[in-house]
Amino acid sequence: MSYRDRLEAAIAARGRLCVGIDPSASLLEAWGLNDDVDGLRSFSRRVVDELGGEAAVFKPQVSFFERFGSAGFAVLEETIAALRSAGALVLADAKRGDIGSTMAGYAEAWFGEGSPLEVDALTVSPYLGFESLRPALDMARERGKGLYVLGLTSNPEGASVQHVGGDASVAKSIIDAAAAESLTGGHVGLVIGATTAAAAAELGIDLSAVKGSFLTPGLGAQGATVADIKRSFGQDYSKVLAPSSRDILKHGDRPGGMLERYKEVSAELAE
Numbered sequence: 001m002s003y004r005d006r007l008e009a010a011i012a013a014r015g016r017l018c019v020g021i022d023p024s025a026s027l028l029e030a031w032g033l034n035d036d037v038d039g040l041r042s043f044s045r046r047v048v049d050e051l052g053g054e055a056a057v058f059k060p061q062v063s064f065f066e067r068f069g070s071a072g073f074a075v076l077e078e079t080i081a082a083l084r085s086a087g088a089l090v091l092a093d094a095k096r097g098d099i100g101s102t103m104a105g106y107a108e109a110w111f112g113e114g115s116p117l118e119v120d121a122l123t124v125s126p127y128l129g130f131e132s133l134r135p136a137l138d139m140a141r142e143r144g145k146g147l148y149v150l151g152l153t154s155n156p157e158g159a160s161v162q163h164v165g166g167d168a169s170v171a172k173s174i175i176d177a178a179a180a181e182s183l184t185g186g187h188v189g190l191v192i193g194a195t196t197a198a199a200a201a202e203l204g205i206d207l208s209a210v211k212g213s214f215l216t217p218g219l220g221a222q223g224a225t226v227a228d229i230k231r232s233f234g235q236d237y238s239k240v241l242a243p244s245s246r247d248i249l250k251h252g253d254r255p256g257g258m259l260e261r262y263k264e265v266s267a268e269l270a271e
């Protein structure tokens with residue numbers, strides 16, 4: 001079964017809000033946890049216990065685990081396993097991107113059968129050229145995994161690279177390549193920021209040509225609203241997987257707080 005089919009089934013069952021797991025030092029502190037591996041483990045367990053059976057997809061931000069080295073990666077492995085046993089899909093936000101032979105290594109790490117870090121999907125950077133992602137694209141297609149390729153990122157600095165070229169922009173070339181790839185299987189999606197999606201039309205980019213899902217970071221903490229997403233994606237809204245990290249996690253300082261916020265945002269996305 002392709003990633004696209006698995007994702008569609010998961011969204012139909014649990015909704016399109018993806019919970020980001022970003023255990024930054026400031027969130028650990030806000031939750032009254034130490035900024036160490038035990039704090040990281042408690043934080044991750046609380047997210048899994050409160051939301052693991054609710055959300056379709058979780059997106060651990062790998063950087064916040066990586067900062068504790070191998071001990072942090074061990075917590076990431078435990079978290080991935082716990083989320084998958086709770087019936088959720090896991091999308092590792094590691095934004096990998098390198099020459100083809102190295103991409104094969106990343107694909108083995110994140111998609112290899114039985115790899116300790118095996119997940120359902122991964123974010124990747126196409127700025128070594130879309131085709132440099134080929135080994136990961138092929139492995140994802142073969143193994144029912146998903147790749148989210150950075151298209152129009154949510155941050156304001158992204159435009160200084162992605163908008164270059166006007167009608168023939170860098171972003172357009174990446175998104176067109178992803179659209180062509182999406183005709184070959186359900187393994188490819190795009191990162192299109194909730195804060196920046198409106199730029200697609202200005203750059204003459206046809207998002208409807210993409211037969212995969214759109215990961216739309218930017219809700220809440222970065223200022224975008226559910227209404228912004230609905231407006232920007234229009235008829236392609238059914239392809240949206242909307243992640244939110246801080247806007248949900250900041251409510252983890254009290255029992256039940258994250259679940260309450262999750263349900264509010266999820267309901268708004270479902271309207």
Ligand SMILES: O=C(O)c1cc(=O)[nH]c(=O)n1[C@@H]1O[C@H](COP(=O)(O)O)[C@@H](O)[C@H]1O
Binds near residue numbers: 061193219222247
């Ligand atoms: O790939 C991502 O998820 C991503 C892409 C992007 O363009 N912008 C973006 O913010 N992200 C990630 O999405 C998360 C956003 O967190 P919040 O702003 O707290 O919801 C972070 O983990 C970012 O690394």
